[in-house]
Amino acid sequence: MRDFGERPLRILAADDSAVMRGIMRHLFLTHGGNPKGEQPRMELCGVARDGVECLEAVQQLKPDVLVLDLEMPRLNGLEVLERLRRESPGLPVIMCSSHTEHGARSTLEGLARGASDYVMKPVGQKDFASALLSLAQQLLPSVAALAKGTRKTRGTSKSGHVKAGVVRMSAGATIELVVIGLSTGGPSALEQMLPKLSADFPVPVMIVQHMPKLFTGPLAERLNKCCSLRVEQAYDGAVLRPGTVWMAPGDSHMEVADGVLGEEAQRRGRVKLHQRELLNHCRPSVDYLFFSAARMYGAGTLALMMTGMGSDGLDGAKAVHERGGVVLAQDEATSAVWGMPGRVSEAGIASATLPLDALADELMQRTYAGRVRRMPVQHHAAISIARREVIHGLL
Incomplete structure (x- = not known):
């Protein structure tokens, strides 16, 4: 069994829906302990009803992972992400996305602004238990994976300028x-x-x-x-x-x-x-x-x-x-x-x-490699102009 640390992972959930906040509470109460040890123990350390409360809770509660709704009053999810990029850049964020084209596009924008992953809000399930299972299957593995990665890299640079395991290219087949x-x-x-x-x-x-x-x-x-x-x-x-x-x-x-x-x-x-x-x-x-x-x-x-x-x-x-x-x-x-x-x-x-x-x-x-790369047309033109200027004594 993998050792995930002594304390459970602390999860903060921000959602303006009372139903979703209730599902989140029940999810981590029923599945957070994970007695089989397949995933780390998790607990919901807090909930927030809007973006302003969310930012305050991040500073006060210091969660390991934030589960963030996109549509919230005062500050929406995208605005929260912009603030977190400056104030808490190392915090993994999982967005809750709605099953709509607008929700998809907003989620993609959120991923571009620094969110790590997303889950789909449970809709269309016949009962509460089905909705809970749907969210658990998406959310818990993502929380575990992101928190594990954060713990490994905490205190280290993520700039990644050092190559690891590089082998010299050898003459072989041309890439097709x-x-x-x-x-x-x-x-x-x-x-x-x-x-x-x-x-x-x-x-x-x-x-x-x-x-x-x-x-x-x-x-x-x-x-x-x-x-x-x-x-x-x-x-x-x-x-x-x-x-x-x-x-x-x-x-x-x-x-x-x-x-x-x-x-x-x-x-x-x-x-x-x-x-x-x-x-x-x-x-x-x-x-x-x-x-x-x-x-x-x-x-x-x-x-x-x-x-x-x-x-x-x-x-x-x-x-x-x-x-x-x-x-x-x-x-x-x-x-x-x-x-x-x-x-x-x-x-x-x-x-x-x-x-x-x-x-x-x-x-x-x-x-x-193995191909003759043609110079872009505009680059040829620039070289031609430069040569004419040299010939006429302008350079």
Whole structure:
């Protein structure tokens, strides 16, 4: 049994709904003790009815994790997050999201502003017990994972500029496809990493992020606005072309399949979506994507495992490694939860375990290797102008 410390984790819940506050109280009274020891003991140290009370309670109660509603009076959840970023930047925050498009977009904004994870509010359950179970299955593992990560890194820097487990790149197959797997902390990590990829990125990118379909479409739209590359929610039969990022829709597994007839290169591939059974309790599952990439592209596959809870994608990453492909992992210091990348790194199959701010450069170095990179048109123009100015004695 893992030792989670002597005292229980202290959880603060902020919600303007009396019903939700009641569910939270009952949840931690009935499930917080966890006598089997599968998770740390937890207790609800306080509740807040609005954003102002929440900030005051954070300072007074010093919780280990905050469960935060988005829609509250006086200060809403997003405004609370802005304050916490300055006043308590190390506090893990889990947002409670409603089952609406507005709730999804607000949740994504909250993740960008520093929240670590989210849970869906229990709706549609037939009784209180069902609602309680639904919330418990989402919330308790997330609390445990985030608090565990905070305890490990407390007092240490999260800047992550030191590379760990790096091996020198060797001459091998040219990279033809990049596949990425993420879960907890993924949306924020993608929003920091993907915009750093250049507009002439030479291969397609396929991403599995553990999220409901309500979220994956808005997430793709959000990333498309801040990236040079085109980011879309994947659809069945989509042709894989360089410069495009495909995100698996929630509740559908995504694989890469043979290219459609008539394409200039059969090996280019296409998107295949299906709704087979959950794998590793997930749909979409990273393993489905990684296995299919290994089968089709072999040593031309680059698989990147980023922040996330659990072990989804480990077996698929092993398949990529066995076929001669490249496997990379995000490091512990910059991961919200070092579950998925940690399993890959600890398995000894990662060519490099890198901080978040180094991942984009690593992807570009490895995908451009063996290719002639063309200089952007505007850059050629700038050089031409500079040369003319030198010739005429202006420089």
